[in-house]
Amino acid sequence: MADLNRHLGRREFLRLAGAVGATAGLGAFLAACGASGATATPPAASSAPVASGAAPSAAATPGPTGTFNWLTWGDHWYQAEMDKIAADIGIKANITSFSDDIDAYTKVQQVGGQIDLVSEDALWVPYFYQHQLIDAFDINSLKVASQLYSVAREFSIWTSPAGYLGYPNGWAPIQITYDPAHVTPGADSWQLLLDPKYKKRVVVEDQPVEVMAYMGKAAGVKDPYNMTDAEVAQAKALLVQLKPNILRLAPQATDTVAALKNGEAWIATINLGADTAVMDQGGPKLTTFTPKEGSIGWMDAEMLVHGGANNNLLMPFLEVHEQAEYVAANFMINRRPLFSEAAYKLLINQGQQELADHLLFNKPETVNTMTLKGPGTSTQAAIAAFNDVFGS
Amino acid sequence: MARGTSPLETMPVSRFARQTRWSLIVLTGAMLAFLYLPIAFLILFSFEDAATPGLPITGLTLHWYQVLASDSAIQSALLTSIEVAVVVTIIASIVGTMVAFPLVRRGVRAPGLLRLGFTLPIMIPGFLIGIGLLIFFRQGLHPLIDVQLGLYTVVAGHLVFTIPFVVLIVASRLQGFDRRLEWAAADLGAGPWRTLRHIVLPLIAPAILAGALLCVTLSIDEFVITFFLIGPQQTLPLYIYTQIKFGVTPEVNAIATVILLVSLLAVTLGSILLTSSRRLRRRRAE
Amino acid sequence: MTVASDGGVPSGPAAGSSSGLVKRFGRALPALPGLAVLLFLFLVPMAIMFVFSFWRTNNDFVVVPEWNLGNYARFFVEGTYLRTFIKTLIMAGLVTVAALAIGLPFAYFLVRYTGKLTQRVILLAVIVPFWTSYLVRVYAWQAILGEHGALNQILQAIGVIKVPLDIFNYDDPGVFVVLTYIYFPFALLALYASLEKFDFTQLNAAQDLGARPDQAFRHILLPQIRAGIITACIFVFIPILGEFLTPTLVGGAQSSLIANLVLNFLRNDQFAEGAALAIIIAAFVTAIMIVFRKSFRVEDVVTSG
Numbered sequence: 010m011a012d013l014n015r016h017l018g019r020r021e022f023l024r025l026a027g028a029v030g031a032t033a034g035l036g037a038f039l040a041a042c043g044a045s046g047a048t049a050t051p052p053a054a055s056s057a058p059v060a061s062g063a064a065p066s067a068a069a070t071p072g073p074t075g076t077f078n079w080l081t082w083g084d085h086w087y088q089a090e091m092d093k094i095a096a097d098i099g100i101k102a103n104i105t106s107f108s109d110d111i112d113a114y115t116k117v118q119q120v121g122g123q124i125d126l127v128s129e130d131a132l133w134v135p136y137f138y139q140h141q142l143i144d145a146f147d148i149n150s151l152k153v154a155s156q157l158y159s160v161a162r163e164f165s166i167w168t169s170p171a172g173y174l175g176y177p178n179g180w181a182p183i184q185i186t187y188d189p190a191h192v193t194p195g196a197d198s199w200q201l202l203l204d205p206k207y208k209k210r211v212v213v214e215d216q217p218v219e220v221m222a223y224m225g226k227a228a229g230v231k232d233p234y235n236m237t238d239a240e241v242a243q244a245k246a247l248l249v250q251l252k253p254n255i256l257r258l259a260p261q262a263t264d265t266v267a268a269l270k271n272g273e274a275w276i277a278t279i280n281l282g283a284d285t286a287v288m289d290q291g292g293p294k295l296t297t298f299t300p301k302e303g304s305i306g307w308m309d310a311e312m313l314v315h316g317g318a319n320n321n322l323l324m325p326f327l328e329v330h331e332q333a334e335y336v337a338a339n340f341m342i343n344r345r346p347l348f349s350e351a352a353y354k355l356l357i358n359q360g361q362q363e364l365a366d367h368l369l370f371n372k373p374e375t376v377n378t379m380t381l382k383g384p385g386t387s388t389q390a391a392i393a394a395f396n397d398v399f400g401s
Numbered sequence: 402m403a404r405g406t407s408p409l410e411t412m413p414v415s416r417f418a419r420q421t422r423w424s425l426i427v428l429t430g431a432m433l434a435f436l437y438l439p440i441a442f443l444i445l446f447s448f449e450d451a452a453t454p455g456l457p458i459t460g461l462t463l464h465w466y467q468v469l470a471s472d473s474a475i476q477s478a479l480l481t482s483i484e485v486a487v488v489v490t491i492i493a494s495i496v497g498t499m500v501a502f503p504l505v506r507r508g509v510r511a512p513g514l515l516r517l518g519f520t521l522p523i524m525i526p527g528f529l530i531g532i533g534l535l536i537f538f539r540q541g542l543h544p545l546i547d548v549q550l551g552l553y554t555v556v557a558g559h560l561v562f563t564i565p566f567v568v569l570i571v572a573s574r575l576q577g578f579d580r581r582l583e584w585a586a587a588d589l590g591a592g593p594w595r596t597l598r599h600i601v602l603p604l605i606a607p608a609i610l611a612g613a614l615l616c617v618t619l620s621i622d623e624f625v626i627t628f629f630l631i632g633p634q635q636t637l638p639l640y641i642y643t644q645i646k647f648g649v650t651p652e653v654n655a656i657a658t659v660i661l662l663v664s665l666l667a668v669t670l671g672s673i674l675l676t677s678s679r680r681l682r683r684r685r686a687e
Numbered sequence: 688m689t690v691a692s693d694g695g696v697p698s699g700p701a702a703g704s705s706s707g708l709v710k711r712f713g714r715a716l717p718a719l720p721g722l723a724v725l726l727f728l729f730l731v732p733m734a735i736m737f738v739f740s741f742w743r744t745n746n747d748f749v750v751v752p753e754w755n756l757g758n759y760a761r762f763f764v765e766g767t768y769l770r771t772f773i774k775t776l777i778m779a780g781l782v783t784v785a786a787l788a789i790g791l792p793f794a795y796f797l798v799r800y801t802g803k804l805t806q807r808v809i810l811l812a813v814i815v816p817f818w819t820s821y822l823v824r825v826y827a828w829q830a831i832l833g834e835h836g837a838l839n840q841i842l843q844a845i846g847v848i849k850v851p852l853d854i855f856n857y858d859d860p861g862v863f864v865v866l867t868y869i870y871f872p873f874a875l876l877a878l879y880a881s882l883e884k885f886d887f888t889q890l891n892a893a894q895d896l897g898a899r900p901d902q903a904f905r906h907i908l909l910p911q912i913r914a915g916i917i918t919a920c921i922f923v924f925i926p927i928l929g930e931f932l933t934p935t936l937v938g939g940a941q942s943s944l945i946a947n948l949v950l951n952f953l954r955n956d957q958f959a960e961g962a963a964l965a966i967i968i969a970a971f972v973t974a975i976m977i978v979f980r981k982s983f984r985v986e987d988v989v990t991s992g
Contacts, residue, residue: 083643104474107643109954112954119550209939217955257938258940260935264829267829273835290459291459384748388955389957392955396948396951399943399948400767400943401770401771401943422800425800432871436813436816438831439828440816440827446827499717500718500722502717503714503715503718504718509715517980518730519725520976522729524976525733525929525972525973528929528931528949528950528953529966534728536739537735560724561728561729569984618817618818622817624822637820638820641822654823665818
């Protein structure tokens with residue numbers, strides 16, 4: 010169904026163009042495009058089995074085929090995997106990426122069931138559920154869920170009477186990494202970012218709410234996304250100290266990696282595992298720690314959008330997509346812990362235990378010690394404070 | 402350039418002419434180098450070995466072009482961008498040209514105000530237009546129709562700033578247009594449509610073409626408005642911008658290089674064709 | 688912007704006849720689709736944003752109709768916005784001056800010293816970079832600027848400097864350079880278009896009559912290319928008021944321009960607060976356009992290539 014809808018959309022779209030553009034040449038070109046789009050459409054909505062030869066071992070009984078829409082981060086999938094899944098079970102994903110949790114929230118709120126599957130972090134997951142944007146489901150009805158660490162199937166924030174709110178994917182604390190060649194070793198606190206010795210040597214991400222949350226943590230605030238005015242003022246005071254140390258506010262994770270790699274930055278806040286990327290690419294040997302005041306972290310899940318037009322495809326897709334082989338391969342590409350215990354065991358067999366343990370793949374319970382990312386009540390105050398400090 | 406005279410003849414006689422000439426050449430050359438410096442790096446990084454584009458270069462590879470060739474996500478994003486640009490260009494060229502006539506020929510009262518009205522969408526920051534339209538489509542129109550975000554809404558957003566360009570470009574050409582040609586055609590018995598088809602359109606065609614080219618250029622690289630108005634699709638600029646957790650790889654440089662080369666090729670071919678067809682026509686006329 | 692009902696000035700043989708309204712309406716008819724776009728897809732959304740700017744965003748990221756002036760007051764009361772806006776004006780002004788200072792001799796050189804074909808090729812060369820992603824082009828600058836960027840490495844290699852220069856290391860000078868890079872071509876095209884129409888024999892005549900070159904330049908050339916200069920200025924100055932990507936990509940902690948502050952609200956769904964700040968920028972832009980509406984010629988910039 011999905012495929013048909015998508016291509017129909019594209020066809021109608023082009024037909025409109027053709028109608029308006031009676032301008033001969035282009036009109037013909039477009040019509041041709043439309044036609045080719047149509048021929049490329051597989052028989053949609055048919056429950057007919059996939060070409061028999063391609064039937065995989067996993068799917069003994071033929072399931073639904075088609076394309077669904079997935080709003081996710083770029084690291085939840087990789088091309089070879091999607092190609093393989095499409096070939097094996099006939100389910101394709103039309104993938105759209107986004108950058109911040111709130112982008113996906115805005116988008117799903119605006120387009121609803123045009124998207125079938127969406128990924129979000131931590132407390133955003135129950136937030137979506139409260140706003141009736143997603144459906145809860147029985148996670149244990151998925152066979153592959155038995156591969157998860159049991160702790161990942163029982164997070165209280167993701168539990169509702171109607172079922173579980175998302176399929177757990179990965180997680181990571183925000184850590185601080187530094188280059189011991191330039192930075193006095195032994196640091197264990199958020200205060201390292203504020204040390205006046207490191208003028209213009211620190212990189213944090215360009216996200217006012219997150220940076221204010223770090224400063225909140227450094228100031229000892231319990232809930233840095235729901236700060237009181239007094240707490241915002243405390244965090245802001247630290248932000249003032251931080252400013253002269255900032256080399257840049259990095260818009261993308263790769264910008265942080267690049268600055269560490271070429272030595273322009275000595276200290277940075279990173280997602281767990283980004284330090285290995287720096288070192289892999291020939292950058293300096295870094296030391297990384299989780300601040301003693303506690304860290305902020307994310308854990309993300311795939312959520313079923315309420316009223317998704319192609320939601321019949323999601324369970325069969327997740328059943329394959331979450332298999333240990335794919336998860337383990339994803340880990341090797343993207344380097345952060347995931348919730349699949351079976352994938353961890355597979356990595357041990359592949360001789361990757363050292364890396365996996367270093368990146369806490371074996372310690373999923375750590376998430377219970379992190380302050381989780383989520384929507385908060387002090388968003389506006391945090392931005393106002395951030396603008397006040399980082400404006401002229 | 403001064404009509405009919407060669408540049409040398411019109412040059413002011415001055416002792417400093419030589420120095421002036423050379424310093425101008427140096428300035429122009431330096432500025433061109435400045436404009437191409439980032440392009441050179443952009444292309445260089447598309448061959449870079451490491452996953453993060455940047456210095457120092459660790460090694461050279463064609464790997465990212467291979468990745469590009471098999472990456473359906475980026476290809477479909479590019480295709481979507483092209484589709485949107487084509488549709489936007491067709492609509493904007495027609496609608497914009499239609500506005501230009503009454504604007505120049507007193508079909509409307511207060512042409513000055515209208516001109517200003519068509520200048521603002523070009524100059525107002527794109528994020529304001531994008532968010533305004535998003536709220537208009539989703540909340541403003543909601544009591545009447547349920548507008549789904551998608552390529553239609555993106556096209557609508559792009560039309561807001563592309564139509565004005567076509568209007569202003571075509572209007573400028575119409576302004577310099579000798580209306581006596583039309584009246585002559587009318588005197589000779591041509592109806593309005595024939596006059597339009599055989600006299601007016603051929604004369605303003607270069608302006609329409611220039612406007613259309615500009616529409617393609619602007620639409621295909623538009624990011625901010627698209628960001629707010631798109632549904633579950635992805636255009637190329639959006640794809641490039643939203644790889645935040647995963648990060649930009651040299652693959653993005655590779656596709657930018659390919660686009661650059663293809664458009665260069667197209668414009669070279671286009672101008673060769675144009676010159677030769679003009680030459681042909683002139684010869685036939687003789 | 689209303690459809691003409693009179694006008695009185697005959698325009699061509701068909702005008703001024705008594706068949707009145709129908710004919711006049713017929714003449715305005717082709718403008719209707721364009722006017723509809725302008726009205727519904729631009730003016731109405733702007734009006735909505737204007738209304739929003741007097742409302743409030745609640746903790747659920749929803750804009751609720753609680754009328755207030757606080758969003759505007761923020762701009763004037765919290766010093767950071769006014770200061771950043773003034774800084775943005777200064778940055779835009781400097782880039783405009785730079786673009787003119789280079790663009791004018793550049794265009795002069797093209798028009799006076801090169802043939803038609805060379806002119807076309809060079810102008811095309813200036814435009815070609817526009818055909819590839821803006822994002823990727825600005826990204827490439829990150830590798831050129833920066834402490835260990837190409838610029839410093841080259842200067843160090845040829846022995847001009849010993850320690851890396853700090854001025855281009857994620858700071859305002861880098862933002863200035865990249866903004867000049869991005870907006871220079873617009874200025875050049877506008878200036879070229881007006882210089883190309885200028886009859887240079889006038890300069891010779893002036894000098895024959897005893898004018899010094901600088902006098903000839905000031906009294907003969909400048910007044911005639913005034914519109915081109917204004918167009919160039921507007922095309923550089925105004926877009927910088929809405930620039931946020933360049934400061935993000937090559938700027939540092941001190942480099943935020945006003946649009947960065949606005950977007951910090953908007954990208955976190957604080958629409959009412961962001962709308963008010965954006966409306967202030969838009970009002971400023973509109974005022975400039977009204978003042979210079981007579982001299983501003985978009986078409987020159989885009990057709991001279």
